[in-house]
Amino acid sequence: MSAPLTLYNSLTRSLAPFAPLDPEKGVRVYSCGPTVYNYAHLGNLRAYVFTDTLSRVLTWKGYALTHVINITDVGHLTSDADAGDDKMEAAARAQAKSIWDIAAHYTAAFKANIADLNIRQPSRWSVATDHIAEMIDFAAKIAPEHCYELDSGLYFDTSTVADYGRLAGSQDDTREARIEAVEGKRHPQDFAIWRKSPPGEQRQMEWDSPWGKGAPGWHLECSVMSLKYLGAPFDIHTGGIDHREIHHPNEIAQNQAFCGCSDTGAHFWMHNNFLVDRQGKMSKSKGGFTTLQSLIDAGVHPLAYRLLCLQAQYRSELEFSAENLAAALTRLKRLVMTVRKILPELASGRGTGEAGGGAARSADAVAPWLQRLDEAVSDDLNTPKALPILDELLADKRLSAEDKRDALAAFDDVLGLNLLALTREELRVRPANATLTPEAIADRLVERQQARVVKDFQRSDSIRDELAAAGVEVMDGDPLGWDWKPAL
Ligand SMILES: Nc1ncnc2c1ncn2[C@@H]1O[C@H](COP(=O)(O)OP(=O)(O)OP(=O)(O)O)[C@@H](O)[C@H]1O
């Protein structure tokens, strides 16, 4: 692909041309992963639709990619900085389960979400608790020059590195307010890289270290795992925009201490904006969030949520509402129905189109569409610009079915909407509480149709009401030709 790739770098707060640091190594990407103390909410999943779009674009444009996503199963505290409980310990206590069971359960649920959203597997999932020895080695190396010990842990002195907090931009009050005071800290922004277990308290997760029994800090794990698997510096580090304020500046400080240089550890730092609802940022800690499984249980195909994400550029805030989701589902249905109409033409040999066949001519016909797709997504992953091009492609009457299929394959590669494979039937997800099978619904609709033919409207209405009571909405005269849908 020929369009130059431009990405927004949070470090400089500007768009910049992207090229791999070491073309022989391909592109190396690290994404902060989920903290597996609860189900991921739709906001969390937006972060991985974003990283998946980045991975897909890089791969489609011909780069070899190494992508690491971590699983945070230790170290992330209930408060953003250094106070409070470990989120995992708190969840295990609340559910009276072992941390390991909690981590296994929510990791499996997260990976199921990833599969449902057609997010490609990274090259590696790296689990924080598999890297404790490396974290202790890393901390021991930087401790003499950059850390000090308090009763509660080993703290990083942020004044020992140049330009601390540059990524966060201006030091505003909200950022400072998120950091809780810990007795004896030299500066409010200093953070624990090792938290000692309080005397007399046995934690489920604790390890011996030169600073006593305890557990690593959350920021330490990402520095250690990215360095181990990608080397330093690597190309792109991603996360949600909340990480731009504390977690990533702290990773950068550690990386600088480790290399003894001013390098931040990654060339580009990229951040997706929030998914918000009426209450503001969707948040696990705040509660009342929406999971992907709850959408599926209500009869919504998960790729409708992917499409909703793609309709916004990753740096814009995105509002989640039942109306927005329903509109995305309708748009997805429309796309699938249009593609389904094209595919039989291929099978029946009617696919040569008005322009006629010929291999050379086909390549010529497809190229401009690929070029337009390339230009859109190379502009800082501008998926909202790519979607109308897809609509135009499907509507283009001059293009043969083969050419459309070939161009569609590229859109599927980049956008991950799976349009060439998704069927109409698959889109109609059976709600978890459905009492009728699709066959039973079809039978009832035939009976209703027969009643209408003989003008027995009382009977036809009673069948419609009966279906509605079973969560099935009858769709008379639907422009897309759907006869029913799950009532949302
Ligand atoms: N509402 C949101 N919109 C977009 N991204 C989000 C949102 N909330 C969290 N993220 C991102 O999701 C990813 C996974 O986060 P993680 O599992 O650690 O969340 P968390 O901090 O435990 O949850 P929360 O912030 O909801 O309490 C991170 O990159 C984070 O920045």
Ligand SMILES: [Zn+2]
């Ligand atoms: Zn991280």
